[in-house]
Amino acid sequence: xxxxxxxxxxxxxxxxxxxxxxxxxxxxxxxxxxxxxxxxxxxxxxxxxxxxxxxxxxxxxxxxxxxxxxxxxxxxxxxxxxxxxxxxxxxxxxxxxxxxxxxxxxxxxxxxxxxxxxxxxxxxxxxxxxxxxxxxxxxxxxxxxxxxxxxxxxxxxxxxxxxxxxxxxxxxxxxxxxxxxxxxxxxxxxxxxxxxxxxxxxxxxxxxxxxxxxxxxxxxxxxxxxxxxxxxxxxxxxxxxxxxxxxxxxxxxxxxxxxxxxxxxxxxxxxxxxxxxxxxxxxxxxxxxxxxxxxxxxxxxxxxxxx
Numbered sequence: 001x002x003x004x005x006x007x008x009x010x011x012x013x014x015x016x017x018x019x020x021x022x023x024x025x026x027x028x029x030x031x032x033x034x035x036x037x038x039x040x041x042x043x044x045x046x047x048x049x050x051x052x053x054x055x056x057x058x059x060x061x062x063x064x065x066x067x068x069x070x071x072x073x074x075x076x077x078x079x080x081x082x083x084x085x086x087x088x089x090x091x092x093x094x095x096x097x098x099x100x101x102x103x104x105x106x107x108x109x110x111x112x113x114x115x116x117x118x119x120x121x122x123x124x125x126x127x128x129x130x131x132x133x134x135x136x137x138x139x140x141x142x143x144x145x146x147x148x149x150x151x152x153x154x155x156x157x158x159x160x161x162x163x164x165x166x167x168x169x170x171x172x173x174x175x176x177x178x179x180x181x182x183x184x185x186x187x188x189x190x191x192x193x194x195x196x197x198x199x200x201x202x203x204x205x206x207x208x209x210x211x212x213x214x215x216x217x218x219x220x221x222x223x224x225x226x227x228x229x230x231x232x233x234x235x236x237x238x239x240x241x242x243x244x245x246x247x248x249x250x251x252x253x254x255x256x257x258x259x260x261x262x263x264x265x266x267x268x269x270x271x272x273x274x275x276x277x278x279x280x281x282x283x284x285x286x287x288x289x290x291x292x293x294x295x296x297x298x299x300x301x302x303x304x305x306x307x
Contacts, residue, residue: 045161064271076207132274146224162205
């Protein structure tokens with residue numbers, strides 16, 4: 001028997017004094033430090049890729065959902081994982097799932113369609129999934145899905161976990177609806193980042209959840225997932241309201257998390273309770289968002305999926 005420890009002399013003395021002399025042969029070896037444990041878990045913010053060798057771009061795991069038959073899925077963007085493509089991570093060699101639903105962006109521009117891919121997790125990989133909403137201290141906590149109402153959520157603190165930039169924080173400064181013709185087809189969310197950090201999101205982060213931090217208010221009693229991030233707006237069109245001109249903003253194009261539950265896979269529920277394998281039906285407030293600012297003209301989105 002081999003015993004690894006940093007206290008070799010004390011352990012040897014204890015064994016010789018306290019254990020029977022007939023104990024099996026043993027040797028004591030020095031342990032240089034704490035053992036390294038690889039993280040094989042899948043959770044919000046994990047890196048996902050359609051290539052097993054990770055030779056090309058990757059994206060980010062958004063949230064886990066469960067259907068009424070017990071199947072487990074997670075979300076990302078379709079430009080990361082197209083329909084019927086297997087999904088790999090950088091922590092496991094074998095595939096973890098396959099996309100069973102993906103929007104067709106070849107038929108409609110990204111500003112008119114959800115950039116959504118829903119990946120069904122393989123049965124043998126479900127034990128690697130870790131549910132709950134990942135908070136800004138890297139703990140999995142009970143959360144909910146919330147629709148951001150401009151009048152209630154403006155200036156609230158937000159954060160995200162991304163495969164490229166990991167944790168970044170910011171302040172939600174509202175959103176702008178972009179009018180194309182007679183319809184409001186696009187929505188840009190304005191985020192005020194922390195000047196001491198990297199940009200709020202970079203290539204490889206698309207598919208992330210943008211979450212609100214919990215406050216003491218009725219609107220945010222716990223961490224709340226609000227948006228799925230698709231890409232940074234790169235249009236030359238000036239969208240900022242007069243009150244915000246001159247400020248440095250991260251212009252995030254995305255859609256509400258509740259839009260995921262309207263895809264063709266029926267009866268999906270978010271997995272926002274740690275260690276809960278049944279799914280949670282708590283989806284937060286459903287109040288519609290107040291339109292504060294409107295811009296006209298086409299919107300161009302810089303999709304941040306490949307690195």
